[in-house]
Amino acid sequence: xxxxxxxxxxxxxxxxxxxxxxxxxxxxxxxxxxxxxxxxxxxxxxxxxxxxxxxxxxxxxxxxxxxxxxxxxxxxxxxxxxxxxxxxxxxxxxxxxxxxxxxxxxxxxxxxxxxxxxxxxxxxxxxxxxxxxxxxxxxxxxxxxxxxxxxxxxxxxxxxxxxxxxxxxxxxxxxxxxxxxxxxxxxxxxxxxxxxxxxxxxxxxxxxxxxxxxxxxxxxxxxxxxxxxxxxxxxxxxxxxxxxxxxxxxxxxxxxxxxxxxxxxxxxxxxxxxxxxxxxxxxxxxxxxxxxxxxxxxxxxxxxxxxxxxxxxxxxxxxxxxxxxxxxxxxxxxxxxxxxxxxxxxxxxxxxxxxxxxxxxxxxxxxxxxxxxxxxxxxxxxxxxxxxxxxxxxxxxxxxxxxxxxxxxxxxxxxxxxxxxxxxxxxxxxxxxxxxxxxxxxxxxxxxxxxxxxxxxxxxxxxxxxxxxxxxxxxxxxxxxxxxxxxxxxxxxxxxxxxxxxxxxxxxxxxxxxxxxxxxxxxxxxxxxxxxxxxxxxxxxxxxxxxxxxxxxxxxxxxxxxxxxxxxxxxx
Amino acid sequence: xxxxxxxxxxxxxxxxxxxxxxxxxxxxxxxxxxxxxxxxxxxxxxxxxxxxxxxxxxxxxxxxxxxxxxxxxxxxxxxxxxxxxxxxxxxxxxxxxxxxxxxxxxxxxxxxxxxxxxxxxxxxxxxxxxxxxxxxxxxxxxxxxxxxxxxxxxxxxxxxxxxxxxxxxxxxxxxxxxxxxxxxxxxxxxxxxxxxxxx
Numbered sequence: 143x144x145x146x147x148x149x150x151x152x153x154x155x156x157x158x159x160x161x162x163x164x165x166x167x168x169x170x171x172x173x174x175x176x177x178x179x180x181x182x183x184x185x186x187x188x189x190x191x192x193x194x195x196x197x198x199x200x201x202x203x204x205x206x207x208x209x210x211x212x213x214x215x216x217x218x219x220x221x222x223x224x225x226x227x228x229x230x231x232x233x234x235x236x237x238x239x240x241x242x243x244x245x246x247x248x249x250x251x252x253x254x255x256x257x258x259x260x261x262x263x264x265x266x267x268x269x270x271x272x273x274x275x276x277x278x279x280x281x282x283x284x285x286x287x288x289x290x291x292x293x294x295x296x297x298x299x300x301x302x303x304x305x306x307x308x309x310x311x312x313x314x315x316x317x318x319x320x321x322x323x324x325x326x327x328x329x330x331x332x333x334x335x336x337x338x339x340x341x342x343x344x345x346x347x348x349x350x351x352x353x354x355x356x357x358x359x360x361x362x363x364x365x366x367x368x369x370x371x372x373x374x375x376x377x378x379x380x381x382x383x384x385x386x387x388x389x390x391x392x393x394x395x396x397x398x399x400x401x402x403x404x405x406x407x408x409x410x411x412x413x414x415x416x417x418x419x420x421x422x423x424x425x426x427x428x429x430x431x432x433x434x435x436x437x438x439x440x441x442x443x444x445x446x447x448x449x450x451x452x453x454x455x456x457x458x459x460x461x462x463x464x465x466x467x468x469x470x471x472x473x474x475x476x477x478x479x480x481x482x483x484x485x486x487x488x489x490x491x492x493x494x495x496x497x498x499x500x501x502x503x504x505x506x507x508x509x510x511x512x513x514x515x516x517x518x519x520x521x522x523x524x525x526x527x528x529x530x531x532x533x534x535x536x537x538x539x540x541x542x543x544x545x546x547x548x549x550x551x552x553x554x555x556x557x558x559x560x561x562x563x564x565x566x567x568x569x570x571x572x573x574x575x576x577x578x579x580x581x582x583x584x585x586x587x588x589x590x591x592x593x594x595x596x597x598x599x600x601x602x603x604x605x606x607x608x609x610x611x612x613x614x615x616x617x618x619x620x621x622x623x624x625x626x627x628x629x630x631x632x633x634x635x636x637x638x639x640x641x642x643x644x645x646x647x648x649x650x651x652x653x654x655x656x657x658x659x660x661x662x663x664x665x666x667x668x669x670x671x672x673x674x675x676x677x678x679x680x681x682x683x684x685x686x687x688x689x690x691x692x693x694x695x696x697x698x699x700x701x702x703x704x705x706x707x708x709x710x711x712x713x714x
Numbered sequence: 715x716x717x718x719x720x721x722x723x724x725x726x727x728x729x730x731x732x733x734x735x736x737x738x739x740x741x742x743x744x745x746x747x748x749x750x751x752x753x754x755x756x757x758x759x760x761x762x763x764x765x766x767x768x769x770x771x772x773x774x775x776x777x778x779x780x781x782x783x784x785x786x787x788x789x790x791x792x793x794x795x796x797x798x799x800x801x802x803x804x805x806x807x808x809x810x811x812x813x814x815x816x817x818x819x820x821x822x823x824x825x826x827x828x829x830x831x832x833x834x835x836x837x838x839x840x841x842x843x844x845x846x847x848x849x850x851x852x853x854x855x856x857x858x859x860x861x862x863x864x865x866x867x868x869x870x871x872x873x874x875x876x877x878x879x880x881x882x883x884x885x886x887x888x889x890x891x892x893x894x895x896x897x898x899x900x901x902x903x904x905x906x907x908x909x910x911x912x913x
Contacts, residue, residue, distance in 0.1 A: 260732045322743060330736040357739075364743045368750030368856075375852040379838075383758070383848040447746070453757060 176259035183244020190236030197229035202638035252679035256335035268324035275316035290391030351413025354441035403446030411563030415499035423488025467517030494585020498566030509555030548607025578664030592647035598640025814872035
């Protein structure tokens with residue numbers, strides 16, 4: 143093959159006959175087929191989701207104190223911090239990002255009519271580098287490594303291991319580098335492997351959202367890597383700069399889990415809902431360009447590499463940050479409005495993927511509202527300067543909210559919204575990916591469980607943020623000055639129940655995948671196009687053969703199956 | 715006329731620009747990475763200097779000769795790399811390979827000069843670790859890694875050109891390698907000014 147890795151001539155003929163398929167372990171470890179890589183990402187990503195949510199439950203239990211007795215005691219703030227930070231890194235790097243890249247690795251080439259992912263061997267390299275990197279990272283954190291410690295004075299007494307910490311930093315760098323490489327493969331596929339007639343504005347919404355999100359990741363994650371590189375070099379030496387000081391490492395890196403950057407990891411949720419809901423309604427998406435612009439606007443408003451409180455502690459009061467935090471609501475509302483308009487005009491067919499995608503977008507909207515609330519103190523302060531001082535108390539309260547677990551609530555809503563959206567995508571594309579439909583009822587139950595879990599877990603963090611529980615929950619100082627410690631305790635118990643529900647929701651999906659796909663109990667009839675899809679992935683077999691399409695598709699609108707190329711897509 | 719037209723073979727499908735597109739994303743990522751490093755470097759430097767401190771330790775020897783030699787070598791390498799692109803676009807594989815080889819030789823010179831300069835700077839030895847030392851080692855070390863990747867990329871594309879993969883009909887590999895190379899020169903230009911000239 144050439145460096146472009148496209149299949150031509152006899153290669154394609156061999157592909158069509160399926161003679162290149164290699165099964166067994168060789169097929170798993172040696173594959174560069176985008177479909178196998180996508181499935182592997184999904185399998186490991188869901189496993190990472192389980193780990194992240196188990197860690198989240200441990201953190202939530204540690205936060206509960208009934209009377210003066212803790213339900214769970216890690217023994218030291220450092221060990222609590224290791225679990226707390228690992229729950230965040232695993233949720234993002236072991237679950238959300240790999241699941242998105244995995245889903246995109248499988249679906250994007252099909253949506254753009256490509257025979258394969260661009261640079262399939264690089265994509266395979268990215269996947270295995272990610273797996274190895276994340277495994278090393280998890281092991282190093284459990285062996286007293288991790289991305290720093292909040293309490294350096296007692297670091298040696300509490301079992302902080304410098305070598306494990308260094309390996310944690312290097313392994314997470316490897317993980318991010320691998321995810322970037324996987325992202326570039328997806329982006330190159332979208333841009334350069336589209337068929338004749340498919341402009342960027344005719345991309346299916348999931349592919350479009352991956353283009354926007356991937357572009358933001360490619361711009362922002364290297365900045366995060368540069369932070370990590372400085373910390374690592376400083377950690378190697380004698381802490382001259384102090385960024386490698388154990389109490390500073392996480393602080394320098396934490397902006398990735400904060401607004402506005404965190405929203406960049408949920409952009410594809412809109413794309414998935416944008417593909418699912420029109421198909422469930424049986425009508426084309428109305429105002430397609432507006433939907434694309436809304437996704438683009440969300441991308442622009444989520445680029446947060448410049449929002450680094452470690453270097454600029456006053457950033458939360460700066461106009462750009464505040465405006466971005468508030469405006470992030472708008473593209474989500476516009477997108478939701480477009481979806482509602484489409485579904486009203488169609489005949490909505492209730493399915494698991496429909497409910498999951500609606501729940502995902504609504505969870506994202508709640509995150510955006512919480513984000514606006516989180517940054518509203520300085521915004522109202524600006525109004526006060528124009529007006530009078532009656533807002534003093536309100537502004538003071540809103541400014542206090544900024545250092546509380548409300549920030550965790552925003553992160554939790556965004557990342558769980560992303561997970562829910564990905565699960566919606568799994569239920570929607572399961573026939574294409576696995577050749578089996580997943581169980582509709584289990585999917586709906588999973589959606590409701592995840593919704594309930596997020597309402598309790600994320601909602602309790604919002605309320606505890608209002609009650610002034612500090613965001614650095616691993617420090618006892620986080621609980622000093624809370625308005626009502628009994629209420630905080632109560633909502634921490636509620637939050638722990640919510641975390642268990644979140645785990646149960648993911649567990650249901652994994653159970654459904656196990657029964658329907660691995661045990662082959664799922665419905666395998668009418669899997670080529672069970673929903674009446676509008677986009678190219680539904681034009682080929684399920685699962686597609688090697689090479690994906692027998693003939694290169696020709697399209698001239700964003701709904702090629704609804705309106706084949708000759709008729710155009712101008713019915714609106 | 716119509717008969718003649720319909721008897722013509724179908725036009726080949728549009729050439730995929732995979733490599734150019736992905737190198738574009740790679741360049742964006744590399745620029746953002748160094749942008750992050752430069753942002754921290756300039757911030758720390760301005761903080762130290764704003765209180766009247768000395769950014770570079772007194773006993774450190776940051777001579778301008780090696781960076782000057784490096785930047786001139788790199789600037790000349792732009793022309794040499796462009797010579798490779800020019801040649802491959804005209805099916806002149808011999809000159810294209812000569813240009814790629816010369817670029818790699820210049821790259822090796824740059825690495826040697828970097829190594830020599832780092833061994834001579836004395837940033838750490840006499841006065842213990844400093845903020846400047848940490849950041850300069852991070853920036854220059856990262857640059858050397860990016861530079862070695864660039865040399866491997868250029869060499870790989872050179873070998874592919876040698877094998878006949880690139881010609882006037884397909885120049886993407888050489889063009890992509892040249893774009894990454896120009897990006898490396900641009901980054902060193904910033905290092906040269908921000909780190910070595912401005913000190």
